[in-house]
Amino acid sequence: MKARQKRMILVGVAVLGVGVAASLALSALQSNIAYFFSPSQVLAGENPPDAVFRVGGLVVQNTLKRQEDGLTVHFDVTDNAETVPVSYTGILPDLFGEGQGVVAKGRIGADGVFYADEVLAKHDESYMPPEVQDTLKTTHANGVVETTARSVQTAAKTVAQ
Amino acid sequence: MVPELGHFALILALLLASVQAIFPLAGSLSGNRAWMTMARPLAFGQLTMIAIAFAALVQAFLTSDFSVLYVAEQSNTLLPDIYKVSAVWGGHEGSLLLWVLFMACWGAAVAALSRNLPLTVVARVISVQGMIAIGFLLFMLLTSNPFERLFPVPQEGRDLNPLLQDPGLAIHPPMLYMGYVGFSVAFAFAVAALIGGRLDAAWARWSRPWTTVAWVFLTIGIMLGSWWAYYELGWGGWWFWDPVENASLMPWLVGTALIHSLAVTEKRAAFKSWTVLLAICAFSLSLLGTFLVRSGVLTSVHAFATDPARGLFILLFLCVVVGGSLALYAWRAPEVSDGGRFDFVSRETSLLANNLLFVAFTVLVLFGTLAPLIYEAFDWGKISVGFPWFNKMFLALAPFLALVLGVGPAVRWKHDEPMRLVKTLWWALALSIGVLAVSYLPAFSGGHAWVPVGLALAAWLLFSHVAIVRERLKNKGGLTKLGPALVADLRGSGRSFYGMVVAHLGVAVFIVGVTMVSNFQLEEDVRMSPGDSQALAGYRFEFLGAQAVPGPNYMAQRGHFKVYRGERQIDELHPEKRAYLGGGMPMTEAAIDPGLFRDIYVSLGEPVGDTGDWALRLYYKPFVRWIWLGAILMALGGVLAVSDPRYRMARASARKPAADTAAARA
Numbered sequence: 001m002k003a004r005q006k007r008m009i010l011v012g013v014a015v016l017g018v019g020v021a022a023s024l025a026l027s028a029l030q031s032n033i034a035y036f037f038s039p040s041q042v043l044a045g046e047n048p049p050d051a052v053f054r055v056g057g058l059v060v061q062n063t064l065k066r067q068e069d070g071l072t073v074h075f076d077v078t079d080n081a082e083t084v085p086v087s088y089t090g091i092l093p094d095l096f097g098e099g100q101g102v103v104a105k106g107r108i109g110a111d112g113v114f115y116a117d118e119v120l121a122k123h124d125e126s127y128m129p130p131e132v133q134d135t136l137k138t139t140h141a142n143g144v145v146e147t148t149a150r151s152v153q154t155a156a157k158t159v160a161q
Numbered sequence: 162m163v164p165e166l167g168h169f170a171l172i173l174a175l176l177l178a179s180v181q182a183i184f185p186l187a188g189s190l191s192g193n194r195a196w197m198t199m200a201r202p203l204a205f206g207q208l209t210m211i212a213i214a215f216a217a218l219v220q221a222f223l224t225s226d227f228s229v230l231y232v233a234e235q236s237n238t239l240l241p242d243i244y245k246v247s248a249v250w251g252g253h254e255g256s257l258l259l260w261v262l263f264m265a266c267w268g269a270a271v272a273a274l275s276r277n278l279p280l281t282v283v284a285r286v287i288s289v290q291g292m293i294a295i296g297f298l299l300f301m302l303l304t305s306n307p308f309e310r311l312f313p314v315p316q317e318g319r320d321l322n323p324l325l326q327d328p329g330l331a332i333h334p335p336m337l338y339m340g341y342v343g344f345s346v347a348f349a350f351a352v353a354a355l356i357g358g359r360l361d362a363a364w365a366r367w368s369r370p371w372t373t374v375a376w377v378f379l380t381i382g383i384m385l386g387s388w389w390a391y392y393e394l395g396w397g398g399w400w401f402w403d404p405v406e407n408a409s410l411m412p413w414l415v416g417t418a419l420i421h422s423l424a425v426t427e428k429r430a431a432f433k434s435w436t437v438l439l440a441i442c443a444f445s446l447s448l449l450g451t452f453l454v455r456s457g458v459l460t461s462v463h464a465f466a467t468d469p470a471r472g473l474f475i476l477l478f479l480c481v482v483v484g485g486s487l488a489l490y491a492w493r494a495p496e497v498s499d500g501g502r503f504d505f506v507s508r509e510t511s512l513l514a515n516n517l518l519f520v521a522f523t524v525l526v527l528f529g530t531l532a533p534l535i536y537e538a539f540d541w542g543k544i545s546v547g548f549p550w551f552n553k554m555f556l557a558l559a560p561f562l563a564l565v566l567g568v569g570p571a572v573r574w575k576h577d578e579p580m581r582l583v584k585t586l587w588w589a590l591a592l593s594i595g596v597l598a599v600s601y602l603p604a605f606s607g608g609h610a611w612v613p614v615g616l617a618l619a620a621w622l623l624f625s626h627v628a629i630v631r632e633r634l635k636n637k638g639g640l641t642k643l644g645p646a647l648v649a650d651l652r653g654s655g656r657s658f659y660g661m662v663v664a665h666l667g668v669a670v671f672i673v674g675v676t677m678v679s680n681f682q683l684e685e686d687v688r689m690s691p692g693d694s695q696a697l698a699g700y701r702f703e704f705l706g707a708q709a710v711p712g713p714n715y716m717a718q719r720g721h722f723k724v725y726r727g728e729r730q731i732d733e734l735h736p737e738k739r740a741y742l743g744g745g746m747p748m749t750e751a752a753i754d755p756g757l758f759r760d761i762y763v764s765l766g767e768p769v770g771d772t773g774d775w776a777l778r779l780y781y782k783p784f785v786r787w788i789w790l791g792a793i794l795m796a797l798g799g800v801l802a803v804s805d806p807r808y809r810m811a812r813a814s815a816r817k818p819a820a821d822t823a824a825a826r827a
Contacts, residue, residue, distance in 0.1 A: 025525055025554060029532065032550035036543035054545060070688030070769040071776055090686045091766035091778050094395075094747045105545075131543050 034105055038135035039082040047108065055084055055114055056103035056132040064098050077102060077114075079135040088116040101132040164229050167217025168308040174210035174265075175298040177203055181291030185284035186356070197284035204272035204287050207294065208265040215249075215262045218307055222249050227318050230311040231255060237320035239714035239742060247331035248321040253471075254307035256334060261297050263335075263342045264290070271346060271371070278367055285353035286346075293345050296478045304471045323715070323741045323748040329389035337382030337409055341447040343375020344412060347419065348444035351437045352486055355493040360433045365426035368440070370803045372423060376416045377799035383409050384792035395749035395764035397684065397780040399788055402551040407530040408450030411523050415443040418519035420799075421512050429574055431501030431509060434494040435516070441490060445483045446523070452479055453530070504576040511569035518562045525554045556611070563618040563672065566665060567625035571632065585632050589624035596620040607681070615676025622669035626662050633658065656805040664798025671791025677784035685779045688769055698781035700761060701725040706773050707738075707765065715739040717750070720765050720775065724754060738765045759783045 036054045037047045047053050055077060063076040072089040075098075086104050096102065096119060104116035181203040188196025218231075222245045227233040235248045235255070250259040268290045275283045301307070324330070350368035354360045386409065391399045400406065419439040425432045452475040503509035529546045536544045571585050597617035599605060606612040633655075634646045651659060683698045691706035705721040722734040734752035741748065751764035759782060766776035 021521065021557075024557070025528070028550055028553050029529070029546065032547045032553075033532070033536075033544040034547060036545070066769060070774060071686055091764075091776055094749055 036103070036131045038079040039077055039084040040079055040135075042084050042108065042114070043082045050107070052105060052107055054103055054105045054131075055086070056101070057084075057135060058132070059096070059098045059100055059102050061098045074113075077104065084114050085112070086114045086116055088119055092119060103132065163217050163220050164226065164308040164310070167214040167221075168306065170210045170213040170217065171298060171302060171306075171308075174207055174214065174261075175295065175302065177207050177210060178291045178294040178298055181207060182288050182295055183291075184288075185291075186288035189281040189284040189288075189357075194280070197280050200284040200287040201272040203291070204265075204268040207291075208269040211258075211262050211265045214308075215258055218255060218258060219246060219249055221308075222246065225318065227316075228310055228312070228314040229307075230309045231307045233311050233315050233318045235318070235321050237318040237714065240318075240321055240326070241713055243328075243331065244321055244326050247325065250334050251321050251325045254301070254305045256338070257297065257301050257305055258307050259335060260338050260342060261294065261301065263338050264294055264297065264345060267342055267346050267371075268294070271349075275367075281357065282353055282364075282367070285356055286349045289349035289352045290345060293349070293482070296482070300471075300474050300478065304474055320714070320741060323739065324393060326741075327389065327393055329385055329393065333382060333385040333389055335382075336378050336385055340375050340377075340379025340382050340416075341409075341412060341450070343371065343378055344416060344440075344444040344447050346375065347372040347416075347440045348486070351440035352489060355437060355486075355489045358493055358496060360437060360497045362427050362430045365423050365433075365436065366808075369420070369423045369427060370808050372416065372420055372440070373799050373803050376413070376420055377796045377803075379409070379413050379416060380792055380796045380799065383413060384789050384796070387792075388789050391785070392751055392753055392762075395751045395778070397682075397751075397762050397764075397778070397782065399678070399785065402529070402546075402548040404530050405450075405454050407526050407551075408446075408453045411526055411530075412443050412446040412450060414519050414523040414526070415439055415446055418516045418523075419443050421515050421519075425501075425509055425512050429501040429503070429509060431503065432513075432516075434490075434497050437494065437497075438490060439516075439520075441483075441486045445479070445486070446527075448475070448479050448482060452476055501575075503574070506572065506577045506579055506582070508569065508572045508574045508577075511565055511572055514565045515562070515569065518558055518565070522554070522558050525558075526551065529554070559672075560614060560618060563622060563668070566668060567621045570661060570665070571625065571629050585628050586625055589621065589628045592624045593617045593621035609680040612676060612680050615672050619669040619672040619676070622665060622672070626665055626669075630659075630662060654805060654807050657802040657807070660798040660800070660802030660805070662798070663801055664795045667791045667794025667796075667798060669791070670787050670794055674784045674787030674789075674791060678782055678788065681783045682785075683781040686766070686776065687779065688774055688776050690772060690774045695779060697779050698759075699726065700731075700781065702763065702779055704775070704777070707768070707775060710737075712739065715741045715748070718765065718768070720752075720763070720777075722752070722763055724761055732761070734761070734763050736763045736765045738767070755786065757786060760785050 034052050034054050035048070036056060039055065039057050041047065042055055047055075057077040057079040060076040060078050060083060063074070065074045066072070067074065069089075071091075072087060073092065074085060074087050076083045076085050078084075086106075088104065088106075103120040104114060105118040105120070106114055106116035108114050181200070184196045185200035185203070188194065188199070218229075220226075221229045221232050222236050223242065225232065225236060225238050225245075227236075231252060231254050235252045236245055240248065248255075250256040268287060271286055271290070272283070275286075347368050350364065350371065354364045383406075386406070387399045390401070391397065419436065422432050422436045422439055426436045452472065501509070529551055532546050533544050536542055567589070568582070568586070571582055594617070597613050597620075600613040600616045634643060634650070637646050637650060685695065685697055687695050689695060689704040691704060693704050695702045695704075701724070703723040703725065705723065707718045707720040710717045710719045717737040717739045720734075720736045720738075722736070723730055724732045724734060732754040734754060736752035737750035739748040739750060749764050749766075751762055753763075754761040760780070762778075762780035762782060764778045764780075766778060768774065769776050
């Protein structure tokens with residue numbers, strides 16, 4: 001076999017390998033992504049009924065309730081238009097609090113409660129997840145009062161990369 | 162006054178950088194020696210100016226000068242002095258200044274340690290570094306000036322983010338930045354070589370130690386970040402596939418590919434254009450990481466409020482750097498002949514496999530990190546990519562990498578006989594298959610399929626490297642005098658070889674750690690009353706209650722635990738929940754009983770009810786230390802490799818007068 005043919009075969013195998021790898025990676029991705037929905041979208045039924053997704057907004061004041069077992073908490077998440085009740089069992093991140101932005105990941109139950117298995121924590125108290133920021137802006141445009149606005153200046157905090 | 166001095170020094174640094182970017186390069190192209198000799202003094206001047214600016218900012222922090230906006234945001238009079246210093250890089254502006262300072266340090270180091278290099282090369286390298294410095298200094302002066310004043314002056318500062326008030330994080334960013342910025346040297350060497358059209362083994366030899374040192378810093382930086390996240394965040398995890406973590410991992414992956422491909426270029430003058438491309442990619446990915454972190458386009462646990470102008474600037478800068486260097490590459494690389502043919506069974510092939518696997522993994526991590534942006538751009542919805550995906554991708558590639566890693570160093574350059582390899586490695590293979598079989602037994606693996614795979618791969622790495630060392634020493638005077646032969650080898654030119662062995666064993670240790678902790682860790686969220694006991698993994702945790710304890714700048718609720726193994730008490734743990742007086746932000750301080758074979762980890766959640774009950778998290782983490790131990794070994798290997806006398810000899814021989822060298826050659 002000539003060197004040229006050898007090289008062609010090598011290139012062919014490489015292209016095939018990359019193709020297979022890419023399709024495997026993409027199909028794996030499909031089952032591992034979680035879409036984000038605002039409470040309004042959830043109440044409008046836009047979310048997938050059985051899949052894991054994320055819901056985000058602000059934690060409504062005075063809705064944080066700890067259940068009897070001491071580990072399960074219930075709270076409401078709002079985008080200032082609609083509200084979704086959330087249930088989470090486990091320890092909440094340090095920066096979780098009423099009136100704060102939050103993103104929860106989980107599934108919605110038949111009872112309309114969102115059962116979260118992950119509540120996103122932040123390193124920084126003045127940070128607002130971009131998704132939550134967006135939903136709040138939209139509802140703000142619809143004439144609802146925005147509750148949490150923070151000055152950009154005081155917010156330049158970082159955990160260095 | 163002092164902050165203005167710092168600001169002024171930054172402006173001067175920008176001017177110097179502009180001169181540095183233009184004159185030495187122009188001199189190298191036109192043959193103007195005077196202009197070329199400006200390179201070294203300019204690099205030192207650059208460092209001096211930026212050091213002045215940095216000192217000015219440190220001074221503002223130490224004196225709690227809250228008339229400086231950045232100090233008011235990041236510091237507080239109650240903050241212990243050590244954290245006042247680390248607060249300098251606790252925020253965006255200061256970490257940029259640190260970045261630029263390191264950039265100048267690397268530039269000055271190149272200027273000081275490059276006596277053996279031709280002046281044209283030094284001039285070009287330092288010019289390219291000047292160009293990068295212009296970008297960052299402009300960025301700082303236009304969008305993020307750390308010396309901006311605040312009026313009226315507040316009485317008290319806002320305090321440093323409590324998560325950063327920790328020794329681990331005080332040194333994690335500097336290490337990481339040294340690594341990121343260190344790749345700018347490899348980048349500058351690559352671009353300088355492209356400008357000169359001279360890509361050869363000498364070029365690879367010059368940039369090799371620099372690249373390895375940068376890689377060592379990055380390794381340590383990532384490892385410290387992982388260790389810090391483990392004990393400080395209170396979640397007991399060591400890697401989250403968070404966009405910001407990925408941003409530091411990608412340059413590391415490409416950097417690892419680069420140091421291997423540089424070896425081929427130095428020894429065999431092959432892979433030349435590929436090596437240059439990797440050098441460009443490593444630094445570009447460092448910049449991309451900066452962009453991702455600074456622009457806030459991705460949701461991340463490292464996230465912080467951001468300014469779109471900053472993101473835009475970095476994006477533009479990224480385009481200039483990547484676009485410019487790739488254009489240069491496209492223009493120049495075709496002229497480079499890729500000499501050095503090799504057979505299928507050869508060291509080159511195995512290093513090629515290494516490179517392909519590392520690059521493939523980088524591409525996957527990059528894709529997974531950017532997928533939310535891609536989806537958003539096409540209006541497919543707002544998504545997040547879960548860490549199971551990244552884990553799957555890692556598991557799909559890592560075993561192949563480990564397999565190749567055991568063979569690669571045993572193969573000879575250019576051409577080798579398969580039978581010779583079999584003769585060297587057969588017993589290593591047999592032993593690892595033995596490990597596979599034994600650890601497959603349910604008693605060992607507990608039914609986890611990955612346990613035997615991981616342990617067998619680690620064993621394969623260990624045994625194959627023992628075989629490789631044995632083979633080397635056998636060629637160096639027999640196995641009877643193993644000890645003396647080893648010492649002589651370490652004194653001589655063998656250090657880079659043993660550096661490689663140590664780093665590869667680090668991979669084996671890392672694999673053991675990851676395998677064990679992922680498959681056998683135990684975690685329990687519980688509610689406990691004072692006096693309660695809870696069993697986990699053969700240990701008994703007794704909770705004796707929590708009480709308020711004041712700290713220097715916080716109030717803590719400190720829990721008290723006794724940990725028993727059987728009837729014997731092995732440790733007392735005191736996890737804390739802190740409320741910082743400056744910001745009022747709560748902080749979990751986990752308590753860990755560390756061990757080589759397991760960590761016991763307790764973190765306080767929150768108080769429940771009013772009888773002194775707490776929601777708590779208990780963890781059992783087997784072999785978790787091996788993950789960081791592996792990274793430390795990899796870094797040690799890098800240090801050992803750089804200390805190889807062959808790099809110093811090159812320098813020493815160049816210091817001699819030209820006549821001597823000529824005589825030596827004759």
